[in-house]
Amino acid sequence: MRLRVPAAQRNASAPRIASIPPLALAGGGLAVGVGGLYLAGLLLAGGDIDAGTTVRGVNIGGLSRAEAVRKLEERLGSAGSRDLAVTVGDRESTVDPRQAGITFDFEETVDRAVRADDIDPFTVIGGLFRSGGPVQPVVRVDEDKAHAALGKLAKSLDQKVRDGAVTFADGEVDQVAPHNGYALDTDAAVAPLRASFLRGDAGAVTALPARETKPEVTAEELRRAVRDFAQPAMSAPVRLTAADRRFTISPDDLGEYLTMRPDDTGKLTPRLDAKGLRASPAVARNLFGLPAEPRNATLRLVGDRVVAADDARSGVQITDKALGKAVLPLLTKSGTARTGEVAARVTPPEVTDENAARLGLTExxxxxxxxxxxxxxxxxxxxxxxxxxxxxxxxxxxxxxxxxxxxxxxxxxxxxxxxxxxxxxxxxxxxxxxxxxxxxxxxxxxxxxxxxxxxxxxxxxxxxxxxxxxxxxxxxxxxxxxxxxxxxxxxxxxxxxxxxxxxxxxxxxxxxxxxxxxxxxxxxxxxxxxxxxxxxxxxxxxxxxxxxxxxxxxxxxxxxxxxxxxxxxxxxxxxxxxx
Known part of the structure; x- marks a missing residue:
């Protein structure tokens, strides 16, 4: 036999369950799902750094700050001590980054990688759907050490500008090729040196900024000077006549007293040391015995009257200037055209047997x-x-x-x-x-x-x-x-x-x-x-x-x-x- 309980009594003694609308039921399900994701995010996030975070290829995702710093020091510490290859002009060298005061700051790098201390649901749940990605390492530069290292580098790599030049030796032409001058700009070089360290490219060479100086005597001018003067000058001897003397000067002797010097425009011009050439054995021995000073006629007395002897002679001088003036134009000529005459300075005697009486030298x-x-x-x-x-x-x-x-x-x-x-x-x-x-x-x-x-x-x-x-x-x-x-x-x-x-x-x-x-x-x-x-x-x-x-x-x-x-x-x- 079934016992039936009246409805009013049944409602009074049982718990009352309210009527829940369908949307409310759906929202309740959502709340339960978000809560699960939040809990999962907290469990999965673990450390201070987002998963997938890397520094120069080293994964530090999910690590604490201290763990990440230690891992970077172990994996990247040696990379910070590798020498950096650099050039100044056409000269190469290396720089020890430690001596230049350039280092990684791993603690600051990790601080960049650490996510915010925010555990609101949206941040935590967002961590389930994102990766930390690569983080650029932080580089510290000690400016004083950097400038000191670059100053030392400048002493070895700076080079003075060199003009093109022509020299003569043993009758041959020698050329000195020109090159640019470079002076390292130590202030401007700090930034590219830091950038090179940051890139960490093994084998890469960094061209440091330098002040460049161009030679005044260019390679083109050097070629012209050799072609138009130097080679013709050494091509053959020159033959000279001075007073009653004839002699030859060889290219070997000419080259000892011949130079080429740049003028104000950078053009190489020839110069002859005529004084040195005049005193050289090749010339002096041929001019030896020329009477430099005139000699007056000898006068003697016969009673109280003057008699002049016929022994007067002129003085003959071959000056340095006259020798140079004769030689230099011959050096660009060839064949028989390399023959010239040196103008002699002739000083006649004041007294001769012919003019003694006219001068009043009579008694x-x-x-x-x-x-x-x-x-x-x-x-x-x-x-x-x-x-x-x-x-x-x-x-x-x-x-x-x-x-x-x-x-x-x-x-x-x-x-x-x-x-x-x-x-x-x-x-x-x-x-x-x-x-x-x-x-x-x-x-x-x-x-x-x-x-x-x-x-x-x-x-x-x-x-x-x-x-x-x-x-x-x-x-x-x-x-x-x-x-x-x-x-x-x-x-x-x-x-x-x-x-x-x-x-x-x-x-x-x-x-x-x-x-x-x-x-x-x-x-x-x-x-x-x-x-x-x-x-x-x-x-x-x-x-x-x-x-x-x-x-x-x-x-x-x-x-x-x-x-x-x-x-x-x-x-x-x-x-x-x-x-």
């Missing part, structure tokens, strides 16, 4: 002799000075100079040490004794009647000379000069013996006679006595000092026409005792 104008005690240094120095003076020709209106004619009294000029007056005392010095020649010249000038220009007497009187009519000279401070105002040329003869020197003026006398009148001594002063311990001390006898005036008397047509005074002051000559 003795004056002559004077100074005697001296014999001594080797006097003989040497006086003889050398006379040798240099002998044959001097002074044309009308010209000035003659002792120092210019004789030159500095040095060993190289043929003089030796002797006794001379310095600071009012006798002392030893080169050229001692030459004052005897100066005094002789002064008196010859005095009695020839020509005009004195510069002269000076000794500081104290020397007994062997005529008082008030004597002279001394000192190189660089005191000269003996006269001007030839006679109206005709003057020829000076100078000769010496071991005890005398004589100087004679030949020309045309302007006056019948030149006389000398010596006045009395005035302003007389007594000497002192001095003792010297100087190693170079020379004993000295005492002599009073005084003033004196000498009159030069000019006589023409039997009567006196004028007088000229020569005033001289002498200091006392102190007695010097050497101890």
């Amino acid at each position: 003795k104008m004056s002559s004077f002799t100074v005697n001296f005690e014999p001594a080797p240094y006097r003989t040497k120095n006086i003889g050398r000075a006379a040798e240099l003076i002998n044959g001097s020709v002074v044309m009308p209106g010209r000035t003659w100079s002792f120092n210019r004619t004789v030159g500095e009294r040095t060993e190289a000029n043929g003089f030796v040490e002797g006794i001379m007056i310095l600071n009012d005392e006798f002392t030893k010095a080169p050229g001692g004794g030459v004052s005897a020649v100066a005094t002789t010249m002064f008196n010859a000038m005095f009695f020839a009647g020509v005009k004195p220009v510069e002269y000076g007497a000794h500081s104290f009187y020397i007994e062997r000379y005529p008082e008030g009519r004597e002279a001394t000279v000192a190189w660089g401070s005191l000269d003996l000069k006269f001007n030839n105002d006679s109206g005709n040329a003057i020829y000076i003869q100078a000769e010496s013996t071991e005890t005398s020197v004589t100087i004679t003026f030949l020309g045309t006398r302007k006056y019948d006679e030149i006389g000398s009148v010596t006045g009395p001594r005035t302003n007389v002063k007594q000497p002192e006595r001095k003792v010297s311990t100087d190693e170079r001390c020379v004993p000295q006898t005492p002599l009073e000092g005084f003033d004196v005036t000498v009159q030069r008397v000019f006589v023409a047509d039997g009567r006196e026409v004028k007088r000229e005074p020569f005033r001289t002051h002498y200091t006392p000559r102190d007695e010097i005792v050497c101890e």
Whole structure:
């Protein structure tokens, strides 16, 4: 028998189940599905990095930060120490990235790869449907180390620009090829060096930026210079005529003194060292013996009349400039066209047997002799000075100079040490004794009647000379000069013996006679006595000092026409005792 329960009672005692619309049922199913996916995403995601994340081919997906850093250090650490191949211009080298301060920052790289700490359902569930993908590694650059390494690299790879050049050796042409100059731009080179490290291409070469300098003498100009000048210059000898000499210069000898230098436009131009070529054995031996200086005719006296010998000759000089001017144009020619003549500088003599009379060299104008005690240094120095003076020709209106004619009294000029007056005392010095020649010249000038220009007497009187009519000279401070105002040329003869020197003026006398009148001594002063311990001390006898005036008397047509005074002051000559 079945028990039936009333509906009202049944509803009151059983749980009540509400009516759920179909959409609600569907939404509930969706909620259950999303929850499952979220849970699955959390379970599958595991680490800090999305699955499929790689760095330079190394998979770090699903790893924690620490795990990913360790894995990258193990797998990529060695790659960061490989040398980087670089070039600067056409030179190659390598750079150690560690020394250049270029390294991987694996921690920063992993930080880039780590997903956000966001566990909202959409992020977690999205992780089920995406892959991390490749991540570029982070590169750190220590700028100071990078610049230091690049500076060191520049020292080995920089190269100076080189111009094209032509040289000559042993009669052959040598060429120096031009090349560009390169200077590494260390500031601009940091970025491409970092990029090369980041790429990590094994065997790749990085061209670093550099400042390029082009040669002024190009390869094209080098080819032109060789073709148009250098090769023709060395092709054959050149043949020259100079004065009465003929000689040949070989390419070997030419090449030693020939160069090519660039001008302002970069064009190679030839240059010949004419001075060096002129002094070279190939040229000098062929020009040896040419008289460089002219020689005047020798004059001698027969009674008081002048006779000229026929021995004058011209001077012939081949100058460096003339040699270069003759040689250089021949170097680009060939065959018989490589023959030329060197212009000679010919200096004719002033006096010849033909023109001596026309110049007025007809008679003795004056002559004077100074005697001296014999001594080797006097003989040497006086003889050398006379040798240099002998044959001097002074044309009308010209000035003659002792120092210019004789030159500095040095060993190289043929003089030796002797006794001379310095600071009012006798002392030893080169050229001692030459004052005897100066005094002789002064008196010859005095009695020839020509005009004195510069002269000076000794500081104290020397007994062997005529008082008030004597002279001394000192190189660089005191000269003996006269001007030839006679109206005709003057020829000076100078000769010496071991005890005398004589100087004679030949020309045309302007006056019948030149006389000398010596006045009395005035302003007389007594000497002192001095003792010297100087190693170079020379004993000295005492002599009073005084003033004196000498009159030069000019006589023409039997009567006196004028007088000229020569005033001289002498200091006392102190007695010097050497101890």
